[in-house]
Amino acid sequence: SDVDFDDPNYLSRPYDPWAAYGQSKTANCLFAVGLARRGRPANAVAPGAIQTNLMRHMPHEELAERGWLDSAGNRINGPGPEWKTVEQGAATTVWAAVAPELQGVGGKYLDNCAIAEPWTGLGEVPFGYYAPYALDPDHAELLWVLSEKLTAST
Numbered sequence: 001s002d003v004d005f006d007d008p009n010y011l012s013r014p015y016d017p018w019a020a021y022g023q024s025k026t027a028n029c030l031f032a033v034g035l036a037r038r039g040r041p042a043n044a045v046a047p048g049a050i051q052t053n054l055m056r057h058m059p060h061e062e063l064a065e066r067g068w069l070d071s072a073g074n075r076i077n078g079p080g081p082e083w084k085t086v087e088q089g090a091a092t093t094v095w096a097a098v099a100p101e102l103q104g105v106g107g108k109y110l111d112n113c114a115i116a117e118p119w120t121g122l123g124e125v126p127f128g129y130y131a132p133y134a135l136d137p138d139h140a141e142l143l144w145v146l147s148e149k150l151t152a153s154t
Contacts, residue, residue, distance in 0.1 A: 002133045004023065031143060043106055044135075048089050117130075
């Protein structure tokens with residue numbers, strides 16, 4: 001989800017947990033772009049879809065609706081081929097920290113131990129790609145200004 005700079009905290013629009021989650025992930029990407037523009041090479045890392053215990057906080061009905069439960073109502077460990085183990089999910093983060101080819105490189109979106117490409121197609125962005133707004137330098141600057149405003153000491 002793109003960041004809603006007019007209402008980032010859902011004060012005047014209905015709260016949607018998945019849109020909020022997407023907005024927070026996009027903000028992470030934009031922050032990396034902002035840091036890179038300020039001479040601090042930082043990248044956004046996508047660990048991928050990992051079934052962790054975080055899902056224990058999701059309503060049972062939503063887990064079922066997404067197909068993440070079996071017919072007996074038990075959580076499925078990795079409901080699809082795109083799901084990773086925790087170790088597999090950590091691989092891109094480790095790669096980002098130690099890969100010589102990333103020394104001094106910033107403002108990128110990293111996925112599956114590679115620099116992802118922008119998605120120019122229609123529909124949902126597939127793994128290995130990113131929505132262009134996630135690395136948009138103008139959006140990164142808007143986020144930076146908003147962050148300074150929200151964290152300013154009074």
